[in-house]
Amino acid sequence: MEKPVKIKNVSKKYKLYGRKMERLKDLLIPGKSYGKDFFALKNVSFEADKGDIVGFVGVNGSGKSTLSNIIAGVIPQTTGEVEVKGQAALIAVNIGLDRKLTGRENIELKLLMLGFSKKEINELEDDIIEFSELGQFIDQPVKSYSSGMKSRLGFSISVNVDPDILIIDEALSVGDKAFAEKSLAKMQEFKEAGKTMFFVSHSLGQMKTFCEKVLWLEFGEVRMYGETNEVLNEYEAFLENYKNMSKKQRKKFMEQSRFEENG
Numbered sequence: 147m148e149k150p151v152k153i154k155n156v157s158k159k160y161k162l163y164g165r166k167m168e169r170l171k172d173l174l175i176p177g178k179s180y181g182k183d184f185f186a187l188k189n190v191s192f193e194a195d196k197g198d199i200v201g202f203v204g205v206n207g208s209g210k211s212t213l214s215n216i217i218a219g220v221i222p223q224t225t226g227e228v229e230v231k232g233q234a235a236l237i238a239v240n241i242g243l244d245r246k247l248t249g250r251e252n253i254e255l256k257l258l259m260l261g262f263s264k265k266e267i268n269e270l271e272d273d274i275i276e277f278s279e280l281g282q283f284i285d286q287p288v289k290s291y292s293s294g295m296k297s298r299l300g301f302s303i304s305v306n307v308d309p310d311i312l313i314i315d316e317a318l319s320v321g322d323k324a325f326a327e328k329s330l331a332k333m334q335e336f337k338e339a340g341k342t343m344f345f346v347s348h349s350l351g352q353m354k355t356f357c358e359k360v361l362w363l364e365f366g367e368v369r370m371y372g373e374t375n376e377v378l379n380e381y382e383a384f385l386e387n388y389k390n391m392s393k394k395q396r397k398k399f400m401e402q403s404r405f406e407e408n409g
């Protein structure tokens with residue numbers, strides 16, 4: 147069977163400059179490169195089957211959001227191949243919402259961008275608003291929303307457009323318990339419908355109940371990919387060690403093999 151998501155040797159590099167002059171020199175002096183390359187992701191490869199629910203784990207800064215954004219097509223990879231079959235929707239706090247527009251306007255804008263007709267938008271809008279439970283706040287600008295409310299709006303839009311691939315980046319952790327449960331039920335529905343999902347969360351409990359597979363990222367590289375319990379057992383043992391590291395040791399740990407000098 148065709149795999150809906152194939153990620154092959156994907157790296158994402160960011161240029162980091164120590165001083166202002168370095169950035170300027172890099173811009174102005176041809177043929178020479180200044181600053182350091184930092185690998186947010188390095189040679190990441192994995193595949194997901196139709197109906198897989200894959201959890202992404204890793205300590206802060208290990209590359210989970212970068213990978214989610216690349217799968218969703220929000221940012222491009224620097225090198226490597228990304229194959230995503232079907233429409234992917236990313237749910238992340240603060241992503242894709244225009245703060246100046248109201249909740250309703252955001253819904254309309256997002257649906258227009260996805261190519262829905264005016265008639266389809268009218269039909270979907272009511273379902274989205276009802277699912278979001280935002281009530282009268284739907285006509286207030288998003289900048290007046292709490293992070294939980296923004297997350298509800300983002301989640302409601304994304305699940306109601308019925309995507310083939312759903313990527314949920316920490317979005318459930320800011321909502322309240324009742325909404326999180328409702329969202330998990332919706333995700334269960336998607337799971338039964340055979341959709342592929344990616345789930346970023348620091349809650350290993352949620353991951354255990356929901357994901358069959360887990361991808362563990364460490365300093366931007368794949369440390370382990372496999373069956374949930376197998377990976378989480380190892381990851382939890384690692385976390386015990388990590389917790390006992392000093393700040394300096396953690397920084398050193400996160401930065402190892404991620405920099406490339408230029409110039």
Ligand SMILES: Nc1ncnc2c1ncn2[C@@H]1O[C@H](COP(=O)(O)OP(=O)(O)OP(=O)(O)O)[C@@H](O)[C@H]1O
Nearest residue numbers: 160184185186204205206207208209210211212213
């Ligand atoms: N635009 C950017 N410019 C420079 N570095 C970046 C940029 N975006 C991300 N990074 C770096 O890439 C690394 C991976 O970041 P990412 O947000 O993917 O990690 P994460 O695993 O999602 O972390 P968290 O658990 O804290 O959300 C981090 O070191 C981060 O500082």
